[in-house]
Amino acid sequence: MTLIQNPAIESLAPYVLADLSVPEDKMLISLAQNELCFTPTEPVLKAASEAMATAQLYPDADWSELTTSIAQVHDLNRGQILCGAGSMELLEVLGRVYLSPKDQVVMSEYGYSFFKTVAQMYGSAIDTAKEINFTIDIDQLLAQVKPTTKIVFIANPGNPTGTLVAAEEVRRLRSELNENILLILDEAYAEFTERQDYPPLFDLVDLGNTIVLRTFSKIYGLAGMRVGWGYFPPDIYTAMRKVLNPNNISAPSQAAAATAMQQQDVVQQRKQQITTIKSKLCCDLKALGLEVPQSHSNFVLINFKTRQKAQTCFNHLREQGIMMRPMGAYGLNHCLRATISSQEHMDLAIRYLRQTLDKI
Ligand SMILES: Cc1ncc(COP(=O)(O)O)c(C=O)c1O
Structure with missing residues (x-):
């Protein structure tokens, strides 16, 4: 039956x-x-294969070497970095922690389709903001926000458009959003942008209720190893830890990603x-x-x-x-x-x- x-x-x-x-x-x-x-480069291959030597053990649940490398390269607090089996895992767990059928999410017209999937998994309705010339428009996004909006998702650069919203516009979005709305900024492709066009936005996380996600699947060329990461405010970090699979990333994947991060x-x-x-x-x-x-x-x-x-x-x-x-x-x-x-x-x-x- x-x-x-x-x-x-x-x-x-x-x-x-x-x-x-x-x-x-x-x-x-x-x-x-x-x-x-x-x-993958030779050092990345070597690190992954050496990590196989301890495959009888569960992997490091704190992703120590990996988060240390990320924190060093991006000048971040290691204790606010969470890693996922791809950034998709982090997106899904964010939905699990924060969304319910009472909530709504806002995303843009051509926003990454997995945002929609996450909202639907938890029964949340989706409001979609028009894009202009295949580019996210912050005023259109803000116009979709309602009292029941829980999360605003943006991918910057966008997928499938590849277009970029200026960092200043993303800052304006955060400042004009009510502080109780979670802003998820998915930067899977950020490393392909020019730094002068798109300076790092990790400091937005300090304002609270803002998350920046990155991945090893794109410029780091490790899509098959399934490693993503994000920078989280401490309260959201703690909530996520309650449900994130503690052994989510295999030791070879952690070692490969840590080495790739060190090869800037x-x-x-x-x-x-x-x-x-x-x-x-x-x-x-x-x-x-x-x-x-x-x-x-x-x-x-x-x-x-x-x-x-x-x-x-x-x-x-x-x-x-x-x-x-x-x-x-x-x-x-x-x-x-x-x-x-x-x-x-x-x-x-x-x-x-x-x-x-x-x-x-
Ligand atoms: C915008 C965006 N976010 C997240 C992902 C998922 O990446 P990961 O392989 O880290 O799960 C993709 C993959 O194509 C993407 O385009």
């Missing part, structure tokens, strides 16, 4: 991951998941390489008559203007083994999202896009 599900879960659609199925005779080139196109020179090199490849890609896409909002991340949103063009290009690329990400789930079925990969992969994608567009 089928058991009755928690009503919030019953009405939840399954989380949709990228489709990576390409013809059998083609090698997959995935541009669909915003992963990094570089493999590698992070800078990767950022430059991605920026160079991205600039050329954007020029090539514009030369094909396609629009691309300015991206501050390791992916671009390509606007084909019509659903048919986007679909035809998606199909043709897929026949060649190249998978971009359709954006219908965001109400953007005239767009595809493409992760920055090697120059060779980007050139191939442009070649097949040109062939397709020439024919339609």
Whole structure:
């Protein structure tokens, strides 16, 4: 007999991951998941494999080496850093701690889809703020806030848009939000931005009810190790600790992430390489008559203007083994999202896009 599900879960659609199925005779080139196109460095591989030697033990529940590295690099208080099995785990646990069917959350029109999933898991209603030119508009977000609003979620840079809201605007959002509203600032792609465009915002956490989330899945290139982290006010840290799985990150993952964090020179090199490849890609896409909002991340949103063009290009690329990400789930079925990969992969994608567009 089928058991009755928690009503919030019953009405939840399954989380949709990228489709990576390409013809059998083609090698997959995935541009669909915003992963990094570089493999882990030798020191990262070595640290992870050495940590396997103690795999009979549970991992360090305080993520000591990892949080020490993060605190050093970002000049933060180690005691306010929580780590998760990806930042997705931290987002989900934030929902578990703070959301109920009585609450509402605010996010932007093209906000990261997992924000919606978290709200739905706990039965909270979602108010959506319009974006302007694919960019979060702080006044529109503020206009959606109600007395029952519990959380405001923003991803900056945004996914799937790649656009950035100025740090000053994020500060204004915090200052104009009632202090009892939790602001979750998801900065999964922050390391791809230029520091002058987007200075660190960790100090907002000191104002209370504000959280900044980061991840090792993007510029650090460790999506498969599942490590995310966040900077939390002490009261929220304590509440989260009550329910966060105490053994959530394996020892090899902790060791890999700690080592990657210590290699800031590698992070800078990767950022430059991605920026160079991205600039050329954007020029090539514009030369094909396609629009691309300015991206501050390791992916671009390509606007084909019509659903048919986007679909035809998606199909043709897929026949060649190249998978971009359709954006219908965001109400953007005239767009595809493409992760920055090697120059060779980007050139191939442009070649097949040109062939397709020439024919339609
Ligand atoms: C904005 C944003 N936040 C969080 C995540 C999840 O990252 P993690 O791999 O750390 O769970 C992603 C992944 O694509 C993302 O785009």
